Amino acid sequence: MALERFSDVVQSCQLVQDESYSPADFDLFHAAGKSCIEQGHSAHVLSVIIDERNKNIVRCMGWNLLEPLVKVLLKKEEKNLHHCQAIFSHLLQVCSPKELVVGLLEQVEEADPDAVAETIALLLTPLQTVLLKLGKKKASTLGMALSTVLSQVTKLPVPQSREQEEDDVFGLCRCCTALSRFIQPFVEEVKENIKERRTISRDDELRVEILKFCMKSLSEPLLDVQLKDPGTFETSPLRDFATDTLVTLCSIGESLPDLLSHNLLRKRDVPGFLEEEVRYPKESLASLAHLLFVHHIAMDMFPAVLSPVFVLQCNMEHVELLLGRTEESWLQKGLELYEKTLVRVEDSSLPCDLLDLKSFLNVPQNLIKVMTLCPVQNVRTKGLSVFQLSIDKFNTEAKYKFFRCMLKTSDHAGVEGFIIKNIKNQLDLALKVQRPVRPLCK
Structure with a gap:
């Protein structure tokens, strides 16, 4: 019955002139073809599909068969x-690339929650092939594809151990x-555009879509991932x-x-302020800083000439953002980034005027919340050690101002005791400084 129905629908469509198929024709073709495939008559469907007489029908309506086909391919x-x-x-x-893109993305969006990874693995290469057929006008379609796929990827649980990552x-x-x-051919195209124009165009739509994808990837899933050290296992x-x-x-310019100093630069009167905020999300930039300074990823592309104090200023808002959250993974990353940035700074070198910057007072306040409110013991302990490390980096005048501010704003006895202990240590240190002894007058 399904075979006869599909054959009748195809024969009926063969009589349509100039590919003027009606919505009813599309519905009938989809329903009949789906029934055939689901009932195991795929060999018959194949013979109809490859028949030269049906070329126009397949080009216009064939993409409607993606749904049943994907189900069979996933079941194997x-x-x-x-x-x-x-x-x-x-x-x-043979089908229209634009319609194929829509059909493939529908299958990604409607993937069974237990088969998201399998669906993406199956469809990404075909999706890449179809997108490349769109030529110069594929930027917005690529952006839609990347957004759809990445939104599904971020629903997958993040591995919490080396074993989970190895076993995937x-x-x-x-x-x-x-x-x-998937993204590589499009990156290569942007690189070629830059090479031909000898300049980087911020309005290059393809470049913008790839940039948006990278920024989104930095926040989800990478900001939730605890990367393992390279020596932990062979491949990660x-x-x-x-x-x-x-x-x-770096490849797209x-x-x-x-990017690291974007938070400092955006305070200036820069045209397109809102656009910059959207194009470079704070969470993504914080993730970038963590990858650079904690995991040293792509550090060979980062200049070593920037002063440790400038890097600290750049990272303070990233640290503030991370420590302002309650998720353990974000708190850990904030503490790691702050510690790795501070250790590059010479002890007792940070001047008092840095405390006029909002982030240099907000970060200690966030640290205090971590030290006193976080339910995870090792995170609280880490917070205390990083808090002390930050104090050690200020010069004497800055320490005085910092202590005074903390005592005024803190309402926690333990924190106040810690600050007072630091004040005593500074007094002891000052009293131990050897002064030159004057010779006795004769």
Whole structure:
């Protein structure tokens, strides 16, 4: 019955002139083809699809068969797999690229929650092939594809241990690796555009879409991922994805130092302020700073000439953002970034005027909340050690101003006791300073 119905629909469509198919024709073709595939008659569907007489029908309506085809390909049923793969490949060759993109993305969006990783792994390469057929007008479509896929990827649980990442129990690693491969041809195109124009165009739509993808990736999933040290295991797909993201940013003409200092620069009267906020989200820049200074990813592309104090100023708002959250992973990253940035600074060198900057007072307030309110013991302990490290970096005048401010604003006995202890230590240190002894007058 399904076979006869599908054949009747196709014969009816053959009589339509100038490809003027009605919405009813589309619905009938979809329903009949779906029934055939679901009932295991994929060989018959293939014979109809590749028939030259049906070329126009397939070009216009074939993409409607993606839904049942994807279901079979995901199940990997041996009986129908070969024919369904052949149908799928043929549709990719003859159907309208724009309609194929829409159809493929619908399958990504509607993926079963338990099969998100498998669906993305199956469809990313075909999606890349179709997008490349769109030529110079693919930027907005690429942006839509990247946004759709990444929104599904971020729903996958993040590995919490080395074993989970190695086994890729949730599929996140597979998806990140596939995304890195997916984006490469488009990155190469942007690089060629830059090479031809001999300049970086901020209005290059393809470049903007790739930039948005990188920024989104930095915040989700990378900001929630606890990367392992390179020596922990041989390969780390998530670390590779982080590296690829930063390398991609450099490849499309973004400067890592400029991104790091973006929070400082945006305070100036820069045209397009709102656009800059949208294009460079704070969470993404904080994640970038953490990857650079804690994991040293892409540090070979980062100039070593920037002073430690300037780097500290750049990172303070990133630290403030991270420590202002309650998630353990964000707090840990904020503490790590602050510690790694502080250790580069010479002890007793930070001047008093830095405390006029809002972030230099907000960060200690956030640290106090971590030290007193965080339910995780090791995070509270880490917060205390970083708090002390930050005090050690101020010069004498700055310490005095800092202590006075903390005592005025703190309402926690433990914190006040800690500050008073530091004041006593400073007094002891001052009294121990050896002064030159004057010779007795004769």
